[in-house]
Amino acid sequence: MRALALDIGEVRVGIAVSDATGSVASPVTVLPAQEVLSHARSFRRVLEDYEPDLLVCGRPKTMAGEDGPQAERIMAQGQQIAAACGLPLEFADERLSSREARRILREEGMSEKAMRGKVDMVAASLFLQAWLDARRT
Numbered sequence: 793m794r795a796l797a798l799d800i801g802e803v804r805v806g807i808a809v810s811d812a813t814g815s816v817a818s819p820v821t822v823l824p825a826q827e828v829l830s831h832a833r834s835f836r837r838v839l840e841d842y843e844p845d846l847l848v849c850g851r852p853k854t855m856a857g858e859d860g861p862q863a864e865r866i867m868a869q870g871q872q873i874a875a876a877c878g879l880p881l882e883f884a885d886e887r888l889s890s891r892e893a894r895r896i897l898r899e900e901g902m903s904e905k906a907m908r909g910k911v912d913m914v915a916a917s918l919f920l921q922a923w924l925d926a927r928r929t
Contacts (some may be wrong), residue, residue, distance in 0.1 A: 796844035797920035798873065799886065799912045800866045801825060806912025808920045809842045814927070817920035819913035829869060831876045839877060847879050850886030850919050884923040889915035 793814040798811040799806035805828040820838065828835045849870035852860035867883065874881035893914035897907040 793845045794858050795846050795920060795924070796839070796842060796879075797848045797850070797884070797916040797923075798828065798870065799889070799916035799919070800869050800873075801912060804909075806914070807838060807905060808913055808917035809844065810920060810924055814924055817917040819910070819917040822909050822912045828873060831873075834912070844879060847874050847881045848884050848908045848920055848923050849873075849875065849881065850889065850916065851883035853885050853887050855887065856921040871922060873876050882923070885920045886915065886919045889918045892918055 793809075794812050795810045795814060795817075797806075797808040797810075797817065799808075803825055805825050806822050807828075808817050808909060809820050809836050810817050821841070823834055823838075826832075847870070849866065852862045852866060854860050868909055869884065890911055893911045894907065897910055902910070
């Protein structure tokens with residue numbers, strides 16, 4: 793079971809994918825949000841390259857575990873994307889994934905400017921890995 797994760801932002805969408813066994817998540821790319829939402833060729837190419845069985849979208853939650861202020865918009869966009877792809881959709885808690893992604897990239901020596909385009913896909917791989925691990929237990 794291959795899962796494709798989407799970290800949906802207002803400007804960009806970070807994309808990560810699991811291996812075919814659903815064990816390991818890896819960052820893939822970052823695309824402009826409008827390209828993903830409109831099912832543009834760039835996003836369709838990602839779908840063709842990885843042939844996912846399901847989509848996992850990050851669901852922004854507060855530290856108290858409640859839906860954050862962006863949750864309603866992101867959940868609606870996730871449902872729109874899943875319907876256009878014809879794939880089942882699940883949501884994963886994405887709390888602190890961007891912060892952790894920044895920390896990891898900083899440790900690799902990246903500047904804030906250099907990591908700007910990478911944070912979203914690393915964050916997607918982090919919440920996808922947590923989602924995969926939770927499914928195995």
